[in-house]
Amino acid sequence: MTSDSGTVREALLRLRQETEAQAAALDGDLRSLFEASRASNADDEHDPEGSTIAFERAQLTAVLDAARRRLAELDVALRRIDDGSYGSCERCSRAIPADRLVARPSARTCVACASRR
Structure with a gap:
């Protein structure tokens, strides 16, 4: 591995660490939202805030999925550095x-x- 690929690897590892932290935070937020809605008697269909809660859940889920995809892409990039194909x-x-x-x-x-x- 050249020093240039070492620098790229370090940058990818930093980006992966940041993305992993973001995914963990989003996962925590989503779990909290599910717990809060489970503890509530609110019914999304009849609750005036229901559509907002459903939208927030869908939005958090989509952002979390994107962060997980990005982690997988970064893992592939790191493997490509290791095998010399990056x-x-x-x-x-x-x-x-x-x-x-x-x-x-x-x-x-x-x-x-x-x-x-």
Whole structure:
């Protein structure tokens, strides 16, 4: 592993740690929301706040799912660093531009291949 890949690995690990903390916080918030609504006699259908509670649950669930997907993508990126394939497009094997990797560190395809999806 080159020092450059070591630096990238450190950055990915930091990003993974931040994302993991965010996912844990979101999971706690979602559990608290479920507990609060379970403890309440409120019925989403007949409670004036019901649609807000349902929306908040759906929103938290979606954001938590996105954080978990991001963790999985970061894990793949870390494995790609370890096997030496990080920065190469999975489809065409060309180098992924540095700007793309800065914007999306877990990118597995170059811009051209990504736009063909």
